[in-house]
Amino acid sequence: MDFYLKFTDEAAANAVLYRTDGVTDDSEGYVVANFKNIDVIGVIYKNEQPLDGWHVNVRVMDGEDSSSIAPFSVIPTVPVRVWG
Numbered sequence: 001m002d003f004y005l006k007f008t009d010e011a012a013a014n015a016v017l018y019r020t021d022g023v024t025d026d027s028e029g030y031v032v033a034n035f036k037n038i039d040v041i042g043v044i045y046k047n048e049q050p051l052d053g054w055h056v057n058v059r060v061m062d063g064e065d066s067s068s069i070a071p072f073s074v075i076p077t078v079p080v081r082v083w084g
Contacts, residue, residue: 001060005072006053013054036061059083
């Protein structure tokens with residue numbers, strides 16, 4: 001299933017789309033994506049004016065839980081990018 005997402009900013013998106021694994025006393029860990037297919041669009045411009053939000057497309061694969069991104073889902077009239 002494909003999701004078009006709108007977050008307040010990049011940090012808010014990253015908090016939902018990624019996690020840190022492997023944290024130990026000696027290591028800060030490493031960043032891991034929560035979904036296999038993430039397409040970061042960022043800021044969208046219309047008539048040279050930035051629209052509010054940080055935009056990301058996610059294609060949720062079998063076995064992936066979309067409940068964390070569902071609250072950020074929007075339905076664009078004309079998507080900037082779509083999955084091919």
